[in-house]
Amino acid sequence: MRLVLLGAPGSGKGTQAKILQSLLGWVQISTGDLLRAAVKAETPLGVKAKAAMDAGELVSDEIVLGLMEEKIGETKGGFILDGFPRNIAQAEALEKMLEAIDKPLDEAVLMDVDFDVLLKRLTGRRSCKDCGSLYNIYFSPTEKEDVCDNCGGELMHRKDDNEETIGNRLNVYRDQTSPLIDFYKERNKLTKVDAVGELEDVTKRMMEALRVSDLDD
Ligand code: AMP
Numbered sequence: 001m002r003l004v005l006l007g008a009p010g011s012g013k014g015t016q017a018k019i020l021q022s023l024l025g026w027v028q029i030s031t032g033d034l035l036r037a038a039v040k041a042e043t044p045l046g047v048k049a050k051a052a053m054d055a056g057e058l059v060s061d062e063i064v065l066g067l068m069e070e071k072i073g074e075t076k077g078g079f080i081l082d083g084f085p086r087n088i089a090q091a092e093a094l095e096k097m098l099e100a101i102d103k104p105l106d107e108a109v110l111m112d113v114d115f116d117v118l119l120k121r122l123t124g125r126r127s128c129k130d131c132g133s134l135y136n137i138y139f140s141p142t143e144k145e146d147v148c149d150n151c152g153g154e155l156m157h158r159k160d161d162n163e164e165t166i167g168n169r170l171n172v173y174r175d176q177t178s179p180l181i182d183f184y185k186e187r188n189k190l191t192k193v194d195a196v197g198e199l200e201d202v203t204k205r206m207m208e209a210l211r212v213s214d215l216d217d
Helices: 013-024 031-040 043-053 060-075 088-100 115-124 163-179 179-187 199-209
Strands: 002-006 027-028 079-080 105-110 127-128 135-136 190-194
Touching: 002 013, 002 179, 013 027, 013 079, 013 088, 013 135, 013 199, 027 031, 027 060, 027 115, 031 060, 031 079, 043 079, 060 088, 088 179, 105 115, 105 179, 105 199, 115 135, 115 163, 135 199, 179 190, 190 199
Parallel strands: 002 079, 002 105, 027 079, 105 190
Antiparallel strands: 127 135
16 A cells, blocks of 8 residues: 555654554655654755754755655555655645556545644654664653663654754644645545554554555555
């Protein structure tokens, strides 16, 4: 299946995309992860993207579309777009990109989460510097503070998960990304899922909404 995950920052797109990837084999393509890797490696693209990311603004469409074109082109089988598209221009470009390779999108899943929960998820979010495992100090803490349960690595707080940047990212979502809900509704591709609760329950709801079992491809 070819999916877009829609939802505010903190709605669990990355977490659920990773789970679906491991259960179903669909490849997670996260623009946020790709951009953070480019920033870390100080590539020319990363250097250009850094200021917008630190401020919680969107990186330019030109940069993001270039990245996605390459990534989608090299992906075989199903995929889950996590964090892309983020505005109408990107959604239109994606539609054209997929039409050109005759692989239209199957569905856009809207991950629905209340504002209060979003804030806690964002301020409490931590990830392992070494293996990338995700935790939350409120909802899914590690056994030992700041130490990854999986590999013993040190935990880090994403630079854009501070309160000021979070406010900005939520405004960007409201103003630029949430219009995509109607965009996909008009195309009969929108599926809304309650994304609050235990991880496994959310995954189950997503799979039910998508009418797949973990044996399907
Ligand atoms: P995320 O990990 O999806 O929350 O993305 C982190 C940051 O990367 C965002 O706040 C943006 O600055 C940038 N970013 C990620 N995806 C996109 C996109 N599709 N378009 C523009 N900027 C993006």
